[in-house]
Amino acid sequence: MDGDWFGMAASAAGGGVFGVIGTLLGRVAGYFETKQQQAFERDRWQHDAAMTRLQMEVSRAEAEAELNAVQAEGSWQGLTASVAADAALASGYQFVDAIRALTRPALTLLLWLITATVFFNVDDALKARVVETAVFAATAATLWWFGDRTSPSGRRYPA
Template sequence: MADIMTLGFEAAAGGVFGIIGTALGRVAGFFERRQSHIQEQARWGHEYKLHELNMQARSQETEMELALVAQSGSWTGLEASIKADAALGKSSLWVINTLRLVRPVLTLLLWAITAWIFLRTQNEGIAEAAVFAATAATLWWFGDRAPKSSISQRS
């Protein structure tokens, strides 16, 4: 009987250790899964930050492209204005002289109106806007109006 009891005791002890081993495996698996979740969250956080940086880079790239298009349009407008002025061709001298006086006369009137607004208004914003408009118009009207060289006039 001692042998059967010993065998029963050994079987029970083996079962208990088997259950303990399974429980320890499950506990270890729980900690492994928790560690895996922590690593996944860190990876997702990194991917999220990378995605945000990519979005910011695309946004800045789009803003730069828009600025370039606006600048290009501005130069195209100036070029068209200069070509229109050059396309007058042969005309009466008084017509050409009158056309050439339009911008200086408008500029003098614009600056006179700006001075009047500056002296009369109590609102600084209006005065600043008038000065800005007059400066922008003057630089637009007379910008790059230097005489062409004789080489470019021949071609």
């Protein structure tokens, strides 16, 4: 009978040791599982934050594009109104119409003559700034004055 008690005590001790080892292994596995779950959650939150940032950037880009479209539409409407108003200025006098028609070409030619005069007659210290400004003005005038003489539909307007 003593052997039975001893065998039972040894079995209980062996079961306890394996139970403790099993508990420890479960805790270690639980620790790594929790750590892995936290890493997954952190990655998911980072992904969600990145997606939110991208959605905000897309919304901002859409708003900017819409604003640019509205501004461009307003510019075209202003240009159309200006051209229409200019077309409505028919005087009925050929002399007045001829002077109006020659205004833009004459001013453009004058700007380019001023640019050439400045380029060839201004001393080198001032030349860069003055010539840059004169070339800017002459180029802008040439492209603007002659560029808007034709409407998008192809109809030509007088000067």
